[in-house]
Amino acid sequence: MSDDYEPQSAVAKWIDKRLPIITLFSGHLMQFPTPKNLNYWWTFGGILTFCLITQIITGLVLAMHYIADANLAFASVEHIMRDVNYGWLLRYIHANGASMFFIAVYLHMARSLFYGSYKEPRELIWIIGVFIFLLMIATAFMGYVLPWGQMSFWGATVITNLFSAVPFFGEAITNWLWGDYSVSGALLTRFFTLHYLMPFLIFGLVILHIWALHVPGNNNPEGIDVVKGQDTVPFHPHYVVKDVLALVVFMIVFAGLVFFSPNILGHSDNYIQANPLQTPEHIVPEWYFLPFYAILRAIPDKLGGVIAMVSAIAILAFIPWLDTSKVRSSKYRPLYRQFYWLLIVDFILLGYLGSQSATGIYLILGRLATLYYFLHFILVMPLIGFIEKPKPLPKSISEPVLTKEEQLTKSGQMA
C-alpha cells in the first residue's frame, strides 16, 4: 500500500532513507486503501483518537495545578475553577471529555457488534479494543476520585471494597490497595499516579489497535471482503474529510456540554469535600458505568455480584468465538438483527436501572436485564449462527449501490 510512495523533497528523501517514517505515515494515513462504502458509524475511531488526545492534553495542564493530597486536593480543584486562568474551561473539558469519550466508545463498540467487525480476521483488533475499554474504565474511575469530593470518596470506597469479596484474601487485598485501613490520602496519591500513567498505556494499545486494523483493512457495512483498487479509495482525502465532518458535529455537542451545562452529567454531591464519617444518601457512579453497576446489584450475593460485573466486560473478549455465524454484517442477518437491537435496549435499560435504587420493580427488572445480557452472548449468539438463514450477500460492495441506482432509474422512467 505504501510501496508506490516516493518522498519528493531532498530533505524528505534523506530522512526517509534512514527512518522511513514519512512512508509509514503516508502509507497509513494518506494512501491507505479504505472500502468506499463506509458510513458515519465508521468515524468514531477518529473521534476516539481525538478524545484521547484531548484528555491527555487537558489532563497534563490540570496536573500543573492539582495537588494530590487528601487535605489539599479538594481546595486545589476549587483553585483551578476560580483562580487559574481558564481553569474552569480546562477542567470542564476534561470532565465532560470523559463522558464524550464513553459516548463515542459505546457507539464504536455497537458499530463493531452490528457489522461483525470482530469476526475473522479481525478478532485481535476487537480483543485489543476490549483491553482499551477496560483501561478506560479504570482511568475514568480513578480520575473521578481525584477531586476528593463526597462522590469521589465514597465511590472509591465502594469500588475498592469489591475486592474484599475475594475469599480469604479479601481484607489483605483491600488494605494493600488502600495503603491504609480505609480509603485515605495514600489511595489518592497512588490513584493520581495511575490516572496519569494509564492514558499513555491506552495510547500504546491504540497504536496496536490501528496496526492490527491495517493488516486486514477496514470491515464495511456489507461485511464482505473488498477487492483492493476496485472497492477501495485512499484514506486521504475521502475519509479524512468524512472523519473531520463527523468530528466537528461531535465537537459541537461536546462544546454544548462544556459551555452550557458542564455539570449536568456530574453529581452535585461531589462539590462537598470528602467526609469519611458521612456517606451521601444516594451513591451512583458516573453515568457510563451505570449498566455494569446495575449488573453488580442484580446479584444478591457479594462475591457473585462482583464476578457478574467483571464477567460482563470479560465476556466481550470471547465474542469472536461466541458468534458462530459465517456472515459478518447484521444487514444480512434478519434474525440476529432483532436480538442485536434487543441487546442495545437491554443495555440502555440496565443503565437506567443502575441510576435507580435497587428495590421492588427496579430490582426485578435489573435481574431480568442482567439475565438477557449474558444470555445474548452465551446462548443467542452461538445458536443463531446455526439456525439463521442469512440473506444473500452481494458479490461486491458496489452491487447494492448499483442495484439501488438501477431501481431509481427504473422508477424514474416509470414516473
Add this chain to the structure above:
Amino acid sequence: MDTKKDIDTADTKVTRRDFLYLTTGSFTAVGAGALVWPFIAQMNPDASVKAMASTEVDLSPIMPGQSITILWRGKPVFVRRRTEEEIAEAQAVKQADLPDPETDETRVQKPEWLVMVGVCTHLGCIPLGNKGEYNGWFCPCHGSHYDISGRIRKGPAPKNLEIPSYVFLDDNTIKIG
C-alpha cells in the same frame, strides 16, 4: 467537473472554491488560536497570585541608616532610610562614572527613603547590604558593586537595581505594587 474551464479562469477570476478555502482556512486558524490560548494562559500567574501582588510596609520603626528587607511577589525589596551624608553622596556622583546612568532623584520619591528590588540584575542573586567598594550593596555571586543609590558601579551586572512601583499612603506607610 469541467476541469479545463477551471484552469482557464484560475488566473483571472476568483472562484467560489477560492472563497470557501479562504474562509474555511481563516475560521480554522482563528478557532485553533482561540482553543490554544487557554492552554497557554493557564501558566500565567493566576488570580490567587495576583491577589497577593501588593504589599504595605510600615516605615515608622526604621531609624536613619537602617535597612529592612521585605518580601514582595516572592522577591526581597530593600527599604533603606538614608542618612543626610548618604543622600549627599548619592547625589554627588557624576553621571559619566555610571555604567547605567541615572540620577539619584529619579530613583527615589523622597530622598530619605530608598526602595528597590533586592535582586542583582546580573543573574538574580540577593546583594548584601553595607558592603562593596561603593558603600552600598555587593553581590556575592559574581562580584557586582552597587552604590548607596543602588546603581551598578563595578562588576558584571548590566543595570541598576530595579525600583518597584510604590506609593506613599501617608508619611509612614508605603504600598509596593
